[in-house]
Amino acid sequence: MASPLVIVGMSGGVDSSVAAWSLLQQGYEVQGLFMSNWDEDEDGYCTAAQDYQDARSVCESIGIPLHKVSFAGEYRERVFAYFLDEYRAGRTPNPDVLCNREIKFGVCFDYARRLGAEWVATGHYARVTHGDRPRLLKAVDGEKDQSYFLHAMPASALSRTLFPIGDRHKDEIRRIARDLTLPVFDKKDSTGICFIGERPFAEFLSHYLPAQPGDIETPQGEKLGRHQGLMFYTLGQRQGLRIGGKADATEAPWYVARKDLARNVLIAVQGHDHEALLSDSLIASQLTWVAGAPPAQQFECTAKVRYRQPDQPCAVSVRPDGSVEVRFTTPQRAVTPGQYAVFYAGEECLGGGVIESIQRESGTESTSRDKTDLAAY
CATH class of the missing domain: 2.40.30.10 (Translation factors)
Structure with missing residues (x-):
């Protein structure tokens, strides 16, 4: 009897690499799938090309084939457009949740199933049980748990998804990769939003949305300084306000408390727990x-x-x-x-x-x- 086919989303990182190896040890037939979602890289910040080479090296090392596919068009339509709309509205979106729902466990999941996959797996830190219905559980490693980003997964995808490393701690994953001499065993974890990479956030956003500077005020309407554009700030933010000392105020730091979109004013208050x-x-x-x-x-x-x-x-x-x-x-x-x-x-x-x-x-x-x-x- 043939082993069930699992297609693993390979990011070129250590987590998905160990996830693929782990499934091989469990007796599955395993294939890798590298997905790219962003085509523009004029500034050299995107690491997709290197990530693909890393994923290919890992797949060669553990002896599985690797597919490659681009969902850049779907990503722009379903995730990036929403991202820009929310910033236009002065809000702070979380595109990772949408990416999981619409892309990784949406169009990419469907693509893997068309390739013949009975199961789809990723290197996310989470757990899933398959009984009367699928249940999404936190990862054993509470510091790495990613269930927050996975909560909007379609139930149809969750019922056919495996999270092979959800019951392990990150340090164990690193140790396994090192013992296996996987080429990515010491690769740095990716951070930030995938299409922004390591570039400054304000620099990236200003390419798509016009900055609209305005005043920074206290809740009572006293002017404190100038902001560069409401979209560059989030509630509770301390850094980047550039508010100098005030003669009638304490030396406590200032924090963003509210955005007044109608007047294009940023409201700031003093004290972490104001x-x-x-x-x-x-x-x-x-x-x-x-x-x-x-x-x-x-x-x-x-x-x-x-x-x-x-x-x-x-x-x-x-x-x-x-x-x-x-x-x-x-x-x-x-x-x-x-x-x-x-x-x-x-x-x-x-x-x-x-x-x-x-x-x-x-x-x-x-x-x-x-x-x-x-x-x-």
């Missing part, structure tokens, strides 16, 4: 539930409002339109519209949605969901 940076609840929309539906109309769980954040106890209420209101036990700092709120019951990821607005203790609502084009200011 009340203007805290919120008690949020509204999230565009919900994706791993089980296909929420656990109940009202339920308690934990949530993350950013990657690597410790789980925060909360109560979730599903609204008639399918969005949710999330009330936290403890006020949360710098909850950012455009990012994702992802829900957990212990180790199990329940799903998540896009943060639309936040509610502060004072009862005022703050949102960046204003689709006025910044170029009009």
Whole structure:
């Protein structure tokens, strides 16, 4: 009886390389698939060419074939266009979630299935169980867990996906790669958004969206300085404000508290835990539930409002339109519209949605969901 075919998404990194080797040890027939999503590299920041060569070297080393495919067109249409739209609206998007849903476990998953794959695997740090329905679980290595980015995977893909390294720690993965003398055993982990690479973020974004400088003010309207464009800042940010000392203020650092899109003004406050940076609840929309539906109309769980954040106890209420209101036990700092709120019951990821607005203790609502084009200011 032939072994089931698994096609592994090969990034040219150590995690996917060990994932492919691990599946071979389990008796699967394994093939690699290298996917490229970005064609432009006029500045030399993109590492796709080197990553492909690394993936090819690894596949030769462990004795499996490697396919190569480009989804650059689909990526621009389904991920990058959304990315730009959100920044135009003054929000802070997370394209990695969309890339997983639309590309890696969307068009790329379908491509692998057309190649004959019974299973698709990646080097993500997460776990999945296949029983009455697929369940997405956190990785054993809590420092590397990537379930936050995978919560929006289509259930049809999750049911045919394997995460071979989700039950291992990163240091063990490095040790295995070194013992196997894989050519990428000491390769640096990739960071940042794939199409930006290591280039300065503001430099990249300014190629696509016109910067609209404006004033930085206190919540009371006192002018503090100038910003380079609202799209370059996120809530809770400290670096890059260039606010000098004020005679009537303390020496505490300044942080971004809010964006006033109507006036193109950045609101800043002093102190890491200033009340203007805290919120008690949020509204999230565009919900994706791993089980296909929420656990109940009202339920308690934990949530993350950013990657690597410790789980925060909360109560979730599903609204008639399918969005949710999330009330936290403890006020949360710098909850950012455009990012994702992802829900957990212990180790199990329940799903998540896009943060639309936040509610502060004072009862005022703050949102960046204003689709006025910044170029009009």
